[in-house]
Amino acid sequence: MGTVDVEAVWRIESARIVAALTRFTGDFCLAEDAAQEAVAEALVSWPVTAPVNPGGWLMATARRRAIDAIRRSVALRDRYPLLTADTPPASEPDPDRIDDDLLALMFISCHPVLSPESRVALTLRVVGGLSSEEIARALLVSVPTVQARITRGKKTIAAARIPFELPVADERRERVGGVLTVLYVIFTEGSTATSGDRLVRPGVAYEAIRLARTLAALLPDEPEVHGLLALCELTAARFPARTGPDGSPVLLEDQDRRLWDVSAVRRGLAALARASTRGLGPYGLQAMIAATHAAASSVETTDWERIVVLYEALGRVAPSPVVDLNRAVAVAMATGPERALAIVDELTVSGRLAGSHLVPTVRGELLARLGRRPEARAELELAARLCTNRRERSVLLQKAAGLG
Amino acid sequence: MPKYLLIMRGTDESNAAMMAGIDEMIATTRQFIDEMVKAGVLLAAEGLDDPRQGVVVDFSAETPVVTDGPYGETKELFGGFFMLDVASKQEAVEWAKRVPVARGAKIEIRRVPGSDEVPQA
Incomplete structure (x- = not known):
């Protein structure tokens, strides 16, 4: 070298x-x-x-x-x-000025005037220092697509005359939230690949963690920044156990928890402690749920009642059908599948997650646990048809086939 | 993701040079650590005390033998470390080049395997 x-x-x-x-x-x-x-x-x-x-x-x-x-x-x-x-500019670097400029760079790359795709591409490019080729690999899109998103983003910033500065006080919270959303989108792209034949792409998730660490260092007084960092660290800690040797997904209940990255768990808990000084926001609550899993040696010894309470709190501060669905899973573990099925059926009726494979996946599991095998099988087959990740789809089909 | 340990190896001469300008070294090291924290790559960093204050527990015999003082020869002694979470070995190398050290010191870079990997012999 x-x-x-x-x-x-x-x-x-x-x-x-x-x-x-x-x-x-x-x-x-x-x-x-x-x-x-x-x-x-x-x-x-x-x-x-x-x-x-x-x-x-x-x-x-x-x-x-x-x-x-x-x-x-x-x-x-x-x-x-x-x-x-x-x-x-580099002759006499003033550390505070550099920090402010770095922050301004994050804010401009995640500016609400940009399309979500451009925000992700620009952030990876200018803050993360990735090339168009690396971004294309990370997002599973073509290099020209990445270049177009970056060019479009830059044009939008120029046309809207977005100033290079820190947001004013009354916009600050919202703008920080906007940056966190972009980092979380990047992280989830790595932690549950929405397409392609790999379930986890740790390299992409790593970029989000790195950016979240930068943001946490620059904004140490923003609890949700630490909350997001904690959530990412605690989720990434499970990556080594989440796929089998052949790349197929391993469910939480079947994971070999000895493979969980204990240093990542420790870093996640440290970030969570910093996040919880002024009450937890949506990211902090999700991190707390991940921490509850991390604290248990198995699914059986997990404090599911606590997880139900945390999902209820999360549903209040950040209502979403996905949160309701996760609460249903936790309820199934804490008190049994019947009450959980009622929550899922409500979701189905509301149509709030129509077209997603997640509702029939959970519904199928709950029906199977209740011994309603033909219905369970139909749900899992429906889930497989809706699922876009090849690895997840084959697991769903296997399960459906297992129900005879 | 790959982690890399930057192992600081000082010689008697480089350690003496470092101690001669220790205040400045502490200040520049602090600045360097801050830079790595803000880049999102630093996981841990520690510096070790005088090797002569160390103790060696030797397992060559049936019962462990404890001796005072540094391990082995006094050249190239382990003096501290940085644990980095970076995207590539090349990046670990580039960070290592920026570590403030006294002339004559060396930095060894070793990859830390993930919890799902078996270390390579």
Whole structure:
């Protein structure tokens, strides 16, 4: 490993470089373009001559490219004297300024004016430092699709003249929530792949955890940031046990809990402790549920009554049919399948999860436990037809077949 | 996900150089740790005390033998570690290059296998 690895350096430097350049030029799109040009140049020149200070090289090159672009742009020409003044942005880094810029970068990448797809792609690109190829692999979409989402996102930001700044106080909570949603979407893409033939893609989930850690370090007083981090750590702790050697899903009740990552559990519990100082929000409550699972050595010894209570609380602060469904599963474990079936039937009647494989999956399980085998089989077959993950689908079909 | 342990190995000379500028070293190390925390990659970091204060428990014989002092030769002694959660070995290497150390020190990078992996011999 004699040469300097451009991708690895970029992972470490990208957010700070794009943030500093955006602050410097006042133009997020220009900064991102300039940064990408610097990376492209590094890929060509570093294998020949590796720089002594790769981070400094990238910053200086990106800054030069930004100045070139501004020279070409009439609209930005008035900023030109400012940029060419002898004060490079990295000359005297002020740690607080860097933190604020990094935060502003997260807020602009997750801005509500953007489409959800663009938010995810931009966040992975500018904050996470991933290339379009890496993002495409993470999201199971094509490289041109990723590039289109990024381009569209940047155009939207430019057209809406979104300023590069921290949200004002009365918008702050909502904007933090927006960032958390993007991180959670990235995490769930890794923890339950919505498509494809793999159930868990830890690499994608890892990117979300890393970004959540960054956010937790920058916003230590926001309980839900720690709540989300705790939820991600505690969920990821189970990844090693969630798939069998052939890649098929292993249900919670069948998981070999010795495979759970104890260090990840410990980190999750530490984050949860920080989250719970001022009462738990939706992420904190979900983390608390995951922590209750983590504390038990088996499904039988799990405190299901506590989990029911936590789902009830979650249903109050963040009502959702998925929460009701999960509460039904917990109720089945705590008090038996009959009461649980009543909750699921209510859900079916309301039609709030119509088209999802989750309701018939749970309904099928409950009917099977009640000995209503033909009905159970029909439900599981329905679930299999609705399920888009190949691994999950084959498990559902196996179960249905097992009911004779 | 892969974790990597950055194992700090100092020599008598590098340790002496580090102690000579210890205040500055502590300040730059603190800044470096803060940077890794904000990058979301630091899981743990510790520095070890003087190796001469150490104790070795040796299992060569039937009963463990306890001796005072450092383990083995005094060159390249384990002086501390950083545990990183990064996407690749290359990234661990790039972080290692940024660790503030005195001239002559070395950093060994070792991968930590996941709980579902058997360590490779």
